[in-house]
Amino acid sequence: MPELPEAETIVRDLRRHVTERTVTGLRVIHADILAPNLSPDDLAHALVGRRIEEIARRAKNIVFRFEGGPILVVNLGMTGRLVVSTAPRASELRHVAVRFDLDGGDALLYDDVRRFGRFDLYSPEQWKEREAEFGVEPLSDAFTAERLQELTSRSRSPIRNWLLDQRRIAGIGNIYANEALFRARVHPARPANTLTKQEAARLRDALRDVLREAIEVRGTTLRDYRDASGEAGGFEPLLKIYGREGEPCPVCGTPIERLVLGNRSAFFCPRCQK
DNA sequence: AACGCGCCCTGTCCGC
């Protein structure tokens, strides 16, 4: 997915549309997106008749807190969408996996072509435990240059791979990892523990800048991502490096190159990124 | 224990 900015956009949209609403019915069309220990009946029993009290984001997850305690955590995988049924674009959904009927007559739809997404149900205690496994939120005050330097110093992984591990920094995916490394002028294959203090500081700032800018324009749509109204995000034209193999580097004009790290593409300028 | 890899699944695009 949907990385941090896209999940954040959806959370903000859903807060307006479905907070304080009660789930009056629930239909699971594709049960394979449910966690292995979770049946459609379990989900319905836990949530039907309950009011959504709060919607939040943690890493790339969308967290629904229901009255009385149950917490539904939705990870959108690569192609998951959460769209309100009254949006004009809702009729374009072709792969609805779960439908939440809401008081008032409309519904919240979960659509997912590839079905890599996942629904998990937790008690507050269980979620507290699970949540602790995620790393620092990059937009929080806790994410300082010193913290990043300290974290990177303990790994020899290529920095692009390192950034994708949700247990270290939460919410970074392949697009924003590549964009931030370009802005920080750090080569994606650099072992994490070789970053200098200055490079770590630049990377910290670059991550925060790119995530904030992407949230500002409601995320990046390459193919599948949509907000809660079914609309595309606006950051794709603002990508400087991701998906731009062969195009001139926007800084120096050198053709952008692609390499594969850990089975995923990394894009970089061979001249700007050391 | 940390890291890399293959896999889950469907759709699209590109070259032949």
Added chain:
DNA sequence: TGCGGACAGGGCGCGT
């Protein structure tokens, strides 16, 4: 027009 292969915002479980 059809077909095979590569590739896609993620994350888990496995083996080393």
